[in-house]
Amino acid sequence: MSGxxxxxxxxxxxxxxxxxxxxxxxxxxxxxxEFVALVGASGSGKSTLLRTINRLVPIExxxxxxxxxxxxxxxxxxxxxxxxxxxxxxxxxxxxxVAQNVAVVPSLLRWDRTRIxxxxxxxxxxxxxxxLRYRYRRPSELSGGEAQRVGVARALAAEPRVLLMDEPxxxxxxxxxRALQRELHGIVRAxxxxxxxxxxxVREAQRLADxxxxxxxxxxxxxxxEFARELFSDx
Amino acid sequence: MNYLIEHPARVALLAGAHLALVAAALACALAIALPVxxxxxxxxxxxxxxxxxxxxxxxxxxxxxxxxxxxxxxLGPAPxxxxxxxxxxxxxxxxxxxxxxxxxxxxxxxxxxxGMSPLQRALRVELPQALPIVIGxxxxxxxxxxxxxxxxxxxxxxxLGSLIFMGFTLHHTDEIVAGSVAVCALAIALDxxxxxxxxxxxxx
Numbered sequence: 001m002s003g004x005x006x007x008x009x010x011x012x013x014x015x016x017x018x019x020x021x022x023x024x025x026x027x028x029x030x031x032x033x034e035f036v037a038l039v040g041a042s043g044s045g046k047s048t049l050l051r052t053i054n055r056l057v058p059i060e061x062x063x064x065x066x067x068x069x070x071x072x073x074x075x076x077x078x079x080x081x082x083x084x085x086x087x088x089x090x091x092x093x094x095x096x097x098v099a100q101n102v103a104v105v106p107s108l109l110r111w112d113r114t115r116i117x118x119x120x121x122x123x124x125x126x127x128x129x130x131x132l133r134y135r136y137r138r139p140s141e142l143s144g145g146e147a148q149r150v151g152v153a154r155a156l157a158a159e160p161r162v163l164l165m166d167e168p169x170x171x172x173x174x175x176x177x178r179a180l181q182r183e184l185h186g187i188v189r190a191x192x193x194x195x196x197x198x199x200x201x202v203r204e205a206q207r208l209a210d211x212x213x214x215x216x217x218x219x220x221x222x223x224x225x226e227f228a229r230e231l232f233s234d235x
Numbered sequence: 236m237n238y239l240i241e242h243p244a245r246v247a248l249l250a251g252a253h254l255a256l257v258a259a260a261l262a263c264a265l266a267i268a269l270p271v272x273x274x275x276x277x278x279x280x281x282x283x284x285x286x287x288x289x290x291x292x293x294x295x296x297x298x299x300x301x302x303x304x305x306x307x308x309x310l311g312p313a314p315x316x317x318x319x320x321x322x323x324x325x326x327x328x329x330x331x332x333x334x335x336x337x338x339x340x341x342x343x344x345x346x347x348x349x350g351m352s353p354l355q356r357a358l359r360v361e362l363p364q365a366l367p368i369v370i371g372x373x374x375x376x377x378x379x380x381x382x383x384x385x386x387x388x389x390x391x392x393x394x395l396g397s398l399i400f401m402g403f404t405l406h407h408t409d410e411i412v413a414g415s416v417a418v419c420a421l422a423i424a425l426d427x428x429x430x431x432x433x434x435x436x437x438x439x
Contacts, residue, residue: 108355
């Protein structure tokens with residue numbers, strides 16, 4: 001198939017000085033609008049793999065395509081502006097208020113002011129934060145769940161076609177986590193955003209994803225393998 | 236103190252010139268130290284070398300440096316201006332570096348991840364977050380520069396130093412005391428103002 005939104009072929013990545021590659025020959029296709037969860041233990045290479053897609057980690061060999069174009073041939077800054085990126089709470093800019101955080105990518109893309117202001121309110125409502133109450137708050141004045149909602153709103157503000165999320169709900173308690181999972185599910189389905197979601201929580205992956213990909217030691221584990229089956233039976 | 240009481244306008248004028256010289260030198264020093272500090276933050280080896288060099292420059296006696304600069308640039312405000320800018324570099328570059336290093340790596344990662352160019356990352360994320368430490372450096376450098384700028388009176392650059400050197404030449408203690416008190420007052424005022432700015436930047 002050539003219609004993949006994200007296509008990884010034999011991707012290998014290694015941290016400087018490391019003997020073993022962190023990602024060792026991964027093939028993975030995501031269809032447009034598909035939600036794929038990458039699960040695995042810490043150190044399995046799942047975060048590294050995610051970060052090769054927006055070129056935060058350089059690849060040693062292999063090829064990564066977004067809508068058919070090789071990401072290595074794109075300007076990394078432009079590439080990243082077209083990809084939603086959400087990480088754990090630390091990702092919100094501490095010196096900016098909620099509205100400024102959500103507006104980061106639209107303002108990098110030079111949207112006009114009124115369009116940005118409208119978009120910020122729209123995004124805050126989408127993640128169920130009252131714009132009037134939250135617009136001017138600082139990240140330090142938010143609960144973990146609220147901060148994560150803002151993180152999701154920021155990642156989606158510029159209507160990216162692809163969304164990369166790295167343990168976005170990792171630091172949250174179970175109840176808030178469930179609520180946010182449900183909301184995220186609804187939002188990305190409605191927008192048909194192709195999503196790659198990294199988590200170590202198999203149940204979270206099962207709730208959210210169309211497809212679950214298991215990583216171990218930098219490789220993708222076949223779903224029928226003993227390791228993968230054990231992982232799912234424990235969940 | 237009599238001189239200060241009898242000629243407040245004249246002392247104020249000299250203090251104004253003194254402050255203007257320091258402000259201009261500080262602005263120029265910061266315009267150098269900010270890009271240098273940000274560039275050095277990317278290389279530990281280079282920053283060690285440059286800090287060692289600036290530290291060495293900092294230990295050159297100010298009077299000797301000024302004498303050399305007068306040879307090169309002549310009398311007037313130029314030599315003292317250059318000396319002030321040079322002395323400020325050590326403190327300013329060191330604090331800019333410390334400020335950039337203090338930025339949480341997660342914040343930097345997010346800045347790159349949302350698609351900021353290196354310049355945008357520096358201006359929109361690293362500089363605002365490094366600001367309290369940078370202002371701390373400006374405060375320390377600024378206070379030292381107010382004291383150092385007194386030497387400007389010796390090379391014909393004006394400022395409060397000229398009052399002190401005049402008193403010295405004429406054996407008028409009044410002028411020396413008036414000049415010194417005014418220099419101290421300026422230094423204390425600048426320190427207080429920048430402490431306030433530092434606190435506001437931190438609270439942000």
